[in-house]
Amino acid sequence: ILNVEQSPQSLHVQEGDSTNFTCSFPSSNFYALHWYRWETAKSPEALFVMTLNGDEKKKGRISATLNTKEGYSYLYIKGSQPEDSATYLCAFFNQAGTALIFGKGTTLSVSS
Amino acid sequence: DSGVTQTPKHLITATGQRVTLRCSPRSGDLSVYWYQQSLDQGLQFLIQYYNGEERAKGNILERFSAQQFPDLHSELNLSSLELGDSALYFCASSELAGGPDTQYFGPGTRLTVL
Numbered sequence: 001i002l003n004v005e006q007s008p009q010s011l012h013v014q015e016g017d018s019t020n021f022t023c024s025f026p027s028s029n030f031y032a033l034h035w036y037r038w039e040t041a042k043s044p045e046a047l048f049v050m051t052l053n054g055d056e057k058k059k060g061r062i063s064a065t066l067n068t069k070e071g072y073s074y075l076y077i078k079g080s081q082p083e084d085s086a087t088y089l090c091a092f093f094n095q096a097g098t099a100l101i102f103g104k105g106t107t108l109s110v111s112s
Numbered sequence: 113d114s115g116v117t118q119t120p121k122h123l124i125t126a127t128g129q130r131v132t133l134r135c136s137p138r139s140g141d142l143s144v145y146w147y148q149q150s151l152d153q154g155l156q157f158l159i160q161y162y163n164g165e166e167r168a169k170g171n172i173l174e175r176f177s178a179q180q181f182p183d184l185h186s187e188l189n190l191s192s193l194e195l196g197d198s199a200l201y202f203c204a205s206s207e208l209a210g211g212p213d214t215q216y217f218g219p220g221t222r223l224t225v226l
Contacts, residue, residue, distance in 0.1 A: 004154075032211040043114060043202060043217040044155070051212050089155070093211030098168030099145070099157040100215065 004092045006103035013080050014111055020076045021106040023090035027071030034091040034100060035064055035075055044089060047075075080110045115139065116218035118203050124224045130191040133221045137184055137205030143167070144186040145215060146178055149200040161186055162209040193225045 005024045013019050025033065032051050036044040048057040053068040061078045077084055087107045091100040115138035125131055137144050146158040148171075157170035161180035172178075175193075180186045190197060202220045206213035 034214070036217075043116075043219050045114070046214045046216065049212050049214055091155075095211075099160060099170050100211075101157070102155040104154040 004090060004101050004103035006088075006090055006106050008106060009104070010107040010109070012109045012111065015081060017080050017110075018076065018078045019080055019108065020074050021088055021108075023073045023075070023092075023103055025071050025073075025090075025092040025101075026094065027069060029095040030068040030071075030092075031095045032093040033066055033068075033073050034093070035073070036089040036091065038087040038089055038105065040086075047088075075106075077108070080108070082110045082112050084108060085110045114216040114218065116203060116205050116216050118201075118218035118221050120221060121219065122222050122224075124226065125193060126226055127193055127195060129193050129225075130189065131193065131223065133188040133190070133201055133203075133223075135186045135188070135203030135205075135218055137186070137203075138216055141205035141207050141216070142184065143206045143209045143213070144180055144184070145204040145206070146172075146186070146188050147202040147204065149202065149220075150196075150198075155202065158188070160209070167209055190223070195225050198223055198225045 035047040038044040050066040055066040063076045066073045087105040089105045091102045117136045142163045145160045147155045158172040160168040178188045200220045203218045204215040206215045
């Protein structure tokens with residue numbers, strides 16, 4: 001059974017803090033790793049798709065890294081702002097699979 | 113706005129009934145995916161269609177079925193509804209059908225079965 005684990009489940013930070021979350025996935029037959037941002041009452045919004053070991057992607061204050069050999073990805077948010085409050089989902093696709101397997105997400109709350 | 117539309121936004125129905133959820137993908141996208149989000153569960157993949165053909169099947173119940181039409185819109189049919197089918201149902205679309213393709217999600221349909 002393919003499992004995608006995200007930690008922490010939730011966290012609360014102050015405006016201006018930098019933070020990071022972890023996504024763990026099976027390292028065998030890796031194909032792609034997706035990160036999504038999901039705000040309350042909205043739909044998941046794609047942040048990054050990464051396919052190569054060592055990939056680093058950046059969008060504004062948010063960046064992500066990928067280690068396919070050990071099966072983890074980190075998402076970093078620099079200088080968190082209240083509008084960063086959302087659930088961050090990662091999803092894994094392996095070569096043998098036919099669909100994205102989503103983790104349960106990390107819910108970030110940023111206080112001003 | 114992702115460009116993916118879903119109707120209806122909300123649906124309230126009774127056990128034993130049948131409902132149809134509709135999805136229109138982004139212009140140019142050939143793949144449509146259906147997901148279920150239940151309480152305390154992550155997004156669960158149900159089924160994928162690519163250019164009118166079923167491409168992948170996930171944890172979709174036999175009471176559920178889907179299809180993709182020539183204009184590429186898709187419908188998810190849920191029948192003999194049970195209380196446990198209450199959930200948020202998302203449709204997503206992508207340009208092609210592979211793992212690295214970004215999926216764009218619609219606003220979802222919230223189904224409540226009473």
